[in-house]
Amino acid sequence: MGSLLSHAFIDPNDLPGCAGKGDCDALFSSADSAWGLLQTLSLAAAYGYVLFCASNLLSEGSELLLLVPSIAGIVGSVVLPVLGAVPDGAIMLFSGLGEDAQSELQVGVGALAGSTIMLLTLPWGLSVYYGRVPLSRSGV
Secondary structure, X not given: OHHHHHOOOOOHHHOOXXXXXXXXXXXXXXXXXXXXXXXXXXXXXXXXXXXXXXHHHHHHHHHHHHOOOOOHHHHHHHHHHHHHHHHHHXXXXXXXXXXXXXXXXXXXXXXXXHHHHHHHHHHHHHHHHHOOOOOOOOOO
């Protein structure tokens, strides 16, 4: 299983246009650089689609679990919050692995805080924007 997963991801240094020593070509300066950018964008789209499908499966499965009356209370109060916390815990766990764990963990905490702030700010901003109402001249 580990060898299968290791072949699913491409090392960015192996992409055309980058020798891996920090001397990567400028964007579109050569055909290799443009091809490497195209490969990176297509991989990002493929990974994004996989994550999209996985999140849909999780949400549909959790809704189905809520339809079982005998376990609906446990699912709503225990299972769903745990499923929501597992990705955050995985981010923290895997960011703390490595030789320089303290600085790597700071990066993981920053990514977690940034994603949480974005997930709170975006809906709030959209609700303020789309919830606005026109005021009359009297201010009412």
